Amino acid sequence: MLAGPAFVIMLAVTLYPILQAVYDSLFNYRLTAPGERELVGLGNYAVVLSDPVFWQSLGVTAFITVVTVVVELILGFGLAMVMHRAITKLRGLLRTAILVPYGIITVVSAFAWFYAFDINSGGYVNNWFSWLPGITENLNWFASQGTSLFVIIASEVWKTTPFISLLLLSGLAQVPGDLEEAARVDGATPWQVLRKVILPNMKAAIMVAVLFRALEAFRIFDNVFIMTNGANNTEVLSLLAYDVSISRLEIGLGSTVSVLLFACVLIISFVAIKGFKVDLASTRGD
Template sequence: MSTAVDDTPQQSRRKAPLSDRARSERNLGWLLSGPAFLVMLAVTLFPILYALWNSLFQFRLTDPEGRRFVGLQNYATALGDELWWKATGVTAVITLITVVVELVLGFLIALLMHRVVLPRKTLRTIVLIPYSIVTVVSAYAWLYAFRVDTGFVNYWMNTLTFGAFGEGFNWFGSFWPAVFVISLSEIWKTTPFMSLLLLAGLAQIDGAMEEAAAVDGAGFWQRLWKVVIPNMKAAVMVALLFRTLDAFRIFDNPFIMTGGANETSTLSMVVYRQTIERMDIGLGSALSVLLFAYVVLIALVFVKGFKVDLTEGK
């Protein structure tokens, strides 16, 4: 009796063998997506391998004849530099702030777009406007809005506080105010992207499940936590993964707004300065590989942490 009881869970966890139809559909999927997958693999794999190869050399464009093999010395130099770890901390702070706020706001906007019936297309078009603006353009707009000499934010803050705020406050003169403006600009621009991904998850939820929960007496918050969110776990994971990876590679906003002043340099800015401005291809390639390793690690943490089978959509 005990043996039968112990074996039942193991048998239930075993996956059923694929049918002939499922096997043929899977093979057809690989056949159709295979060429595109190979092209994408070649396009992305070559730069990665080339950067990895260059990272093993001391190589400056200003001294092409001085190229020599140094092994892992560039990685030791990068990891031993305090600037790299400061940039890692700044990037992590901005990523955490923006992704968390965007998740909350994006979910609220997605709920609104999902519930509204009449002006649904108009509402979705309006929501997408910030995301359609080029990042450089939006970054300059936020820069001019918060600058002491050209901005209107200080004027309105001073007006609303009856002169207590002061019009001479320099938002980019210290670390946390600058991070606040950078994060705010990121949230304004990319929250629509988050909301669209979450809206796709909401659209996959069977309305009958919510109706059944309402009939059983569940309130709005109970239906939200017990029915809606658990059934859109895959959409939440994809939204968080995409936005976290994108936010961790942030470059435009801090580069335009602060230029890295007051210790606001991000990882992408460090890589840019080393590779483009100093033309140090060897060390710059090592920094690029380390940034790529960060991105891969983040992706693995999300996929393993959420434990979502995207092939089954749950």
């Protein structure tokens, strides 16, 4: 009953666009010729799924999602441990400092990273790190797929790792301190304590962190749009849907890409929830 009003509002805001996208995906519909709308059924899905551009975008999206989530989990857990073990008086300061990147608007963050790496805009990264192997003053980070994806992923990791660390910090707070102490008394190594005591009791928090970040990373748009706009085979599904719908005004095909993106998100959610096998009732203490 308490969650009912919020659920109704969210349903009203999100359900209509979803149903409208599904409806539009069944038509051959261009904004330049609105009077020539033609029902094609699943024809748009056959066109999109047979297009190698879609599969290329899907592969890039999946790669960015997997790498960012894995790196952010590792770094986020390290930050969570630091905040958890920190002196009480410093915890507030540490949490505030760590949250600074997450508080920056994504577009602003993307522009900052772009100008830092773009040699045509006076990027300073090459000068600062020219002592590292492979980095020269003339290195163009946005001239190839590998380096472009590196900058995109690095910007994502920098901005959203604080979010992961806070979620994992809440999980660390649920780990009984007496279990850790008992394991140490029994002679368990720090690695054994981590693997046998801490991580099992954090499974619910880890699942939430993985689920939330995977869904957000899979829908990445801002960083790719600003840094490369899909050049050098860096186009992701969200950008593909944008290009088809907005640039080419193909509402039917663009809606089809959006529906397929939504379907991928549902699959990720299902796999994450089933894969972790978390008993949320027992986690709440029911």
